[in-house]
Amino acid sequence: MLGSRSPSRLSSTLLRSAVLAAIALGASDAAAQQPYPQQQPYPQQPYPQQQPYPQQQPYPQQPYQPYPQQPYPQQPYPQQPYPQQPYQPYPQQPYYPPQPAPTPPVSNTRGNGEMVALYVTSGLYGIGTGIWLDALFKIDDPGPAVVMPLLFGAAAPVGVWLWDSQGGPLHRGVPAATATGLVLGGVEGIAIAGTQWQYTRDDDRDWSFATQTTVTWIMATGGGIGGWAFGEWLRPDPRSMTFIGSGAAWGALSGSMFGIAVQGRHDDWKDGSSVAGLIGYNVGMVGGGAISILHTPSFNSQKYMWLGYGLGALAGCLVFPFYLFVDDPVVKRGLIGPSIGGLAGTALAGALTWNMRDDDGTHPTNAEWEPPFDFAVAPIPPLTPPTTQTSASSRSITNMVGPDPRFNAAPPGALLTAVGTF
Numbered sequence: 001m002l003g004s005r006s007p008s009r010l011s012s013t014l015l016r017s018a019v020l021a022a023i024a025l026g027a028s029d030a031a032a033q034q035p036y037p038q039q040q041p042y043p044q045q046p047y048p049q050q051q052p053y054p055q056q057q058p059y060p061q062q063p064y065q066p067y068p069q070q071p072y073p074q075q076p077y078p079q080q081p082y083p084q085q086p087y088q089p090y091p092q093q094p095y096y097p098p099q100p101a102p103t104p105p106v107s108n109t110r111g112n113g114e115m116v117a118l119y120v121t122s123g124l125y126g127i128g129t130g131i132w133l134d135a136l137f138k139i140d141d142p143g144p145a146v147v148m149p150l151l152f153g154a155a156a157p158v159g160v161w162l163w164d165s166q167g168g169p170l171h172r173g174v175p176a177a178t179a180t181g182l183v184l185g186g187v188e189g190i191a192i193a194g195t196q197w198q199y200t201r202d203d204d205r206d207w208s209f210a211t212q213t214t215v216t217w218i219m220a221t222g223g224g225i226g227g228w229a230f231g232e233w234l235r236p237d238p239r240s241m242t243f244i245g246s247g248a249a250w251g252a253l254s255g256s257m258f259g260i261a262v263q264g265r266h267d268d269w270k271d272g273s274s275v276a277g278l279i280g281y282n283v284g285m286v287g288g289g290a291i292s293i294l295h296t297p298s299f300n301s302q303k304y305m306w307l308g309y310g311l312g313a314l315a316g317c318l319v320f321p322f323y324l325f326v327d328d329p330v331v332k333r334g335l336i337g338p339s340i341g342g343l344a345g346t347a348l349a350g351a352l353t354w355n356m357r358d359d360d361g362t363h364p365t366n367a368e369w370e371p372p373f374d375f376a377v378a379p380i381p382p383l384t385p386p387t388t389q390t391s392a393s394s395r396s397i398t399n400m401v402g403p404d405p406r407f408n409a410a411p412p413g414a415l416l417t418a419v420g421t422f
Contacts, residue, residue: 107172114175114238115164119157121179125220126156128186132213173238177231178224180241184248184285185223189216191252191281195274230289240292243302247288248281250309250346255280257339265330301353305346312345313338 130149139145164170193212200206207215230236259276260269297305316337323329 108235110170110172110175111238114173114179117179118160118175121182122156122160123153125182125186125224126152126154128217128220129156132217135210135213138210171232171235173234173236174228174231176238176241177227177236179227180245181223181225181227181230182220183223184245185226186216186220187248188223188281189219191274191278192219195278198270198274234293236292237296239299239302240296242299243292243297244285244288246302246306247291248285250343251280251282251284251287252277253280254339254343255283257335261333261335261339269332295354297350297353298356298358300358301350301356304349304353304356308345308349309342310345312348313342315345316341
């Protein structure tokens with residue numbers, strides 16, 4: 001049917017379509033250019049005002065009415081009889097007094113301080129032995145006469161060192177007891193020889209020098225053996241050895257003064273002094289040994305005992321001014337005062353300081369006295385190489401051929417050392 005339409009109708013139709021399209025486009029553009037309509041403001045509603053709170057009416061005051069007191073019915077409380085229990089005594093616990101702190105066990109091996117005393121006394125014993133042999137064999141040549149005491153004086157400490165090192169360490173108290181026995185025995189021999197000389201020198205019946213030295217050497221040797229036996233039996237503390245020596249000294253001093261006092265007016269004072277002094281020496285030595293078995297005073301206690309002896313002797317001297325009022329006085333008899341006063345002061349000081357400890361807090365029963373310095377005899381240590389730095393090559397050579405014997409073998413001999421505060 002299109003083919004039958006005329007061209008004029010077709011063109012008018014197209015024209016009309018174009019006009020309609022143009023009108024539609026224009027209407028859409030016009031609508032797009034219209035402004036957005038303004039929103040109307042929200043109407044403001046007035047906020048409702050709060051109504052005032054109605055005032056409450058005051059509460060009517062009621063007149064005060066006292067609360068009626070109701071009488072409380074007093075009912076007697078029934079008393080129940082308390083059952084009487086039979087009295088049970090509170091069991092007494094046994095009282096255990098506070099136990100002292102346990103003391104550390106006492107070592108059974110000698111201390112270094114004891115060896116110092118034994119080395120010194122053994123050296124003196126060796127010198128005395130040399131003098132005794134010179135007198136016994138009548139060696140008058142100065143050369144051998146000097147060599148003998150020096151030789152024995154050096155050999156005795158070496159023998160003590162061998163005795164201690166080869167036979168094992170000596171027991172506790174043995175070196176100190178042996179040293180004390182040597183000293184006390186030697187003094188005993190000198191006192192015996194001196195007393196014999198005092199009484200026999202006028203009629204030429206006194207001992208020869210060889211006899212005097214023989215008596216001294218025998219007493220010193222016997223004292224050393226007795227001290228060793230005492231040490232092995234009791235294992236004493238070294239403080240007991242000083243106490244025995246102090247007892248011998250107190251006995252000798254008081255005995256000498258007492259001997260002077262009791263002898264005749266015109267007798268030689270040395271006669272009575274020598275005999276009574278020798279007796280007092282032995283009594284003090286034996287008494288000190290007996291007391292040390294039961295109790296060993298500390299060094300501080302012994303110090304005060306010496307102070308007590310001096311003060312007691314001074315107090316005994318107060319008797320001498322009274323001889324000014326005596327006709328024909330024998331003044332030497334006044335020595336009875338200091339001789340007895342010294343012993344009384346010693347006994348009083350010993351009683352007051354019976355349990356006194358030493359300055360370091362130790363007690364003789366569990367402590368060991370240490371001297372200010374120690375002597376020791378030991379083998380010479382091996383020499384050391386001049387330097388301790390070694391290279392790998394030197395260590396290799398040492399492994400192949402062995403170390404240098406000069407630096408590993410101990411040199412022969414012994415080394416005497418002294419260690420302490422000087």
